[in-house]
Amino acid sequence: MSDSIAKPQAAILALSALSLAGSMLFLLRNPPPTPFADRLSKLDPKETSIDNDFYDDYFESSAEESNGDGDDGGVVDASAEKEEEHPLQLVNYGRIPYFLRTWTAQSPLCAQVKADVETMGGATTRTVLPASFKALDVGCGGGIAAEVVARAGAQVTGVDLSAGAIACAKRRAKARGLSIEYVVGDALDLPVPSETYDGVLCSDTLEHLFDLDAALKEMARVLKPGGILVLDTINRTRVSWYALVLIAQDTLGYLPHGAHDWRLFITPDELSTSLQRAGLEACPESAVRGMRPGMRAPHIILARTWHYATSKQGSASFLDCFIGRWTETTFTAGSYLAWARKPL
Numbered sequence: 224m225s226d227s228i229a230k231p232q233a234a235i236l237a238l239s240a241l242s243l244a245g246s247m248l249f250l251l252r253n254p255p256p257t258p259f260a261d262r263l264s265k266l267d268p269k270e271t272s273i274d275n276d277f278y279d280d281y282f283e284s285s286a287e288e289s290n291g292d293g294d295d296g297g298v299v300d301a302s303a304e305k306e307e308e309h310p311l312q313l314v315n316y317g318r319i320p321y322f323l324r325t326w327t328a329q330s331p332l333c334a335q336v337k338a339d340v341e342t343m344g345g346a347t348t349r350t351v352l353p354a355s356f357k358a359l360d361v362g363c364g365g366g367i368a369a370e371v372v373a374r375a376g377a378q379v380t381g382v383d384l385s386a387g388a389i390a391c392a393k394r395r396a397k398a399r400g401l402s403i404e405y406v407v408g409d410a411l412d413l414p415v416p417s418e419t420y421d422g423v424l425c426s427d428t429l430e431h432l433f434d435l436d437a438a439l440k441e442m443a444r445v446l447k448p449g450g451i452l453v454l455d456t457i458n459r460t461r462v463s464w465y466a467l468v469l470i471a472q473d474t475l476g477y478l479p480h481g482a483h484d485w486r487l488f489i490t491p492d493e494l495s496t497s498l499q500r501a502g503l504e505a506c507p508e509s510a511v512r513g514m515r516p517g518m519r520a521p522h523i524i525l526a527r528t529w530h531y532a533t534s535k536q537g538s539a540s541f542l543d544c545f546i547g548r549w550t551e552t553t554f555t556a557g558s559y560l561a562w563a564r565k566p567l
């Protein structure tokens with residue numbers, strides 16, 4: 224091998240080794256923090272680093288960016304990936320099929336409708352909820368998940384602590400011609416009557432709460448007997464610390480700084496204990512599924528990288544060029560999906 228070829232190869236090798244060593248050092252110097260002694264006890268918000276106030280404006284951009292199509296996980300309206308998507312719209316692709324599938328398979332009301340469809344000899348591949356299905360979205364934010372549930376046929380109410388998020392959710396629903404009731408309220412003291420809902424949905428919210436037992440008891444209270452809670456949250460593991468908090472949030476700014484305090488993440492065992500304390504029957508372990516982000520299509524990666532490199536605004540994260548639709552997986556060390564039933 225001639226010297227002129229060997230030198231660039233050696234330089235590339237040396238650079239790769241240096242970056243690998245640098246990355247390893249960075250990870251070693253930033254280990255996960257010490258977890259709370261008991262995640263399920265009532266925690267003092269002052270002892271956490273989470274900033275739930277930023278949700279007042281967080282959903283605002285999506286109201287302008289999205290046109291109401293294609294943000295539904297491909298369940299109700301299949302359409303092309305949009306250039307502009309709120310990160311939570313991309314998560315819809317992973318979570319919404321699980322939620323609708325679980326409700327249709329587990330809810331007594333849906334079983335009745337399915338039976339009717341079968342009796343009539345009808346066949347449908349679309350997931351549709353019966354018109355009498357009442358769903359409550361706890362911590363609904365800007366309504367990105369609630370809207371899809373409404374399009375799937377349910378009567379939806381959304382509750383969120385953030386008045387700004389609720390105002391945004393109302394504007395979005397109006398712009399899309401959706402009839403969804405949105406209310407400002409606390410998950411720990413839901414402003415809705417008991418035994419009212421066939422399904423409760425709590426997506427990407429449990430890991431923001433300081434009293435998980437109290438919140439799940441409230442969700443149990445508002446479910447009808449036989450009603451189904453569907454949820455997704457984040458597991459407290461090394462994977463979620465390094466990938467989600469240290470790299471995606473704190474280093475690359477894909478998620479707003481202060482959006483997550485890793486110590487508030489919830490292991491599946493803790494979730495199961497808390498569900499039990501709330502009087503709910505947790506789903507079998509085999510029904511707990513993971514969720515992970517997928518990659519955007521190559522031409523969108525190229526277009527977004529070009530825009531990122533040339534844009535003077537520079538507000539979006541570099542990761543946003545790559546992260547596309549989320550999908551279900553068996554890997555539960557990051558985000559995971561689960562459900563629980565209120566006994567009859």
Ligand SMILES: C[S@@+](CC[C@H](N)C(=O)[O-])C[C@H]1O[C@@H](n2cnc3c(N)ncnc32)[C@H](O)[C@@H]1O
Binds near residue numbers: 278364426
């Ligand atoms: C990551 S966002 C998820 C929004 C929405 N569920 C979604 O996935 O599109 C978390 C939401 O939880 C809300 N939240 C935090 N603490 C809450 C509480 N105690 N009661 C109700 N909502 C709360 C925040 O305001 C925020 O809108």
